[in-house]
Amino acid sequence: xxxxxxxxxxxxxxxxxxxxxxxxxxxxxxxxxxxxxxxxxxxxxxxxxxxxxxxxxxxxxxxxxxxxxxxxxxxxxxxxxxxxxxxxxxxxxxxxxxxxxxxxxxxxxxxxxxxx
Amino acid sequence: xxxxxxxxxxxxxxxxxxxxxxxxxxxxxxxxxxxxxxxxxxxxxxxxxxxxxxxxxxxxxxxxxxxxxxxxxxxxxxxxxxxxxxxxxxxxxxxxxxxxxxxxxxxxxxx
Numbered sequence: 001x002x003x004x005x006x007x008x009x010x011x012x013x014x015x016x017x018x019x020x021x022x023x024x025x026x027x028x029x030x031x032x033x034x035x036x037x038x039x040x041x042x043x044x045x046x047x048x049x050x051x052x053x054x055x056x057x058x059x060x061x062x063x064x065x066x067x068x069x070x071x072x073x074x075x076x077x078x079x080x081x082x083x084x085x086x087x088x089x090x091x092x093x094x095x096x097x098x099x100x101x102x103x104x105x106x107x108x109x110x111x112x113x114x115x116x
Numbered sequence: 117x118x119x120x121x122x123x124x125x126x127x128x129x130x131x132x133x134x135x136x137x138x139x140x141x142x143x144x145x146x147x148x149x150x151x152x153x154x155x156x157x158x159x160x161x162x163x164x165x166x167x168x169x170x171x172x173x174x175x176x177x178x179x180x181x182x183x184x185x186x187x188x189x190x191x192x193x194x195x196x197x198x199x200x201x202x203x204x205x206x207x208x209x210x211x212x213x214x215x216x217x218x219x220x221x222x223x224x225x226x227x
Contacts, residue, residue: 033213039157045206045218052213089157095213102147102213103172106159 002027004094006107013082014115021077021110023092029053033095034068034075035104040088051075082114119143122207122219129197130227137192137222139207146211147171148190150182153204153221165190197226 003026013019025034036048049059051068059066063080079086089109095102120141129135141148149172150162164172165184179195194201204223208216 033215035215037218043204043223044220045208045216047215047217050213050215091159102210103161103164104216105161109157109159111157 002029002032002094002096002105004092004105004107006092006110008110009108010111010113012113012115015084016081018078018080019082019112021079021090021092021112023075023077023107025073025075025092025094027094027096029096033102035093035095036066036075036077037091037093037106038088039091039109040085045091048077079112082112084114084116087112087114118220120207120209120217120219122205122222124222125220126223126225128225128227131197131199133197134193134195135197135224136194137205137207137224139190139192139219141188141207141209141217143209143211143217145209145217146187147209148184148187149208149210149216150190150192151206151208151218153206155203159206163190163192194224197224199226202226 005024032053034051038046065078067076089111091109092107093104095104122139147166149164151159153159162176163182167187168184181193184190202225204221206221207219210216
């Protein structure tokens with residue numbers, strides 16, 4: 001069975017600080033996908049990134065960066081120079097391989113509060 | 117033009133009633149899903165349909181019944197609503213393993 005652990009339930013930072021959200025996963029599949037989603041206070045779920053198990057390159061998108069390390073089964077998310085608009089719940093998720101569909105298991109989420 | 121649309125956005129109803137939530141996607145995706153998000157923000161999959169075929173059916177009370185008339189629609193019907201059914205229900209769609217596109221959610225409150 002697959003599992004996603006987000007050990008940090010809530011984090012508060014002051015604006016412009018960097019913050020890293022941790023994600024550790026468990027799976028028996030050799031092919032799998034990892035995701036991060038953002039849920040702002042308005043409630044919608046916004047897709048941020050997908051990473052497959054064969055691609056361990058780190059990814060940077062503006063102030064966001066992701067560090068995927070298979071050796072430690074981690075897929076951490078860093079926000080650089082945080083802003084108030086980054087305040088949200090962030091979900092890490094894992095997808096097992098399927099026949100063209102996917103069953104995505106979500107972590108419990110990390111609530112990030114950026115204080116002005 | 118909304119990619120995954122759910123209606124209604126809010127639903128307040130009394131215990132024992134039957135209600136439906138509708139979901140439509142215009143992305144041409146083959147697979148659609150229903151997730152439940154409880155008060156602690158935990159997201160749990162309920163059902164998934166791939167080209168109108170039920171492929172994921174998690175441990176959900178049989179008061180919940182999904183219906184997919186075509187691959188662009190996946191509705192959720194709930195019979196005999198209970199207080200514990202209060203949650204936000206998210207519809208999503210996907211193609212292959214490209215990640216989900218979620219609807220905006222339906223906040224169901226059972227009183």
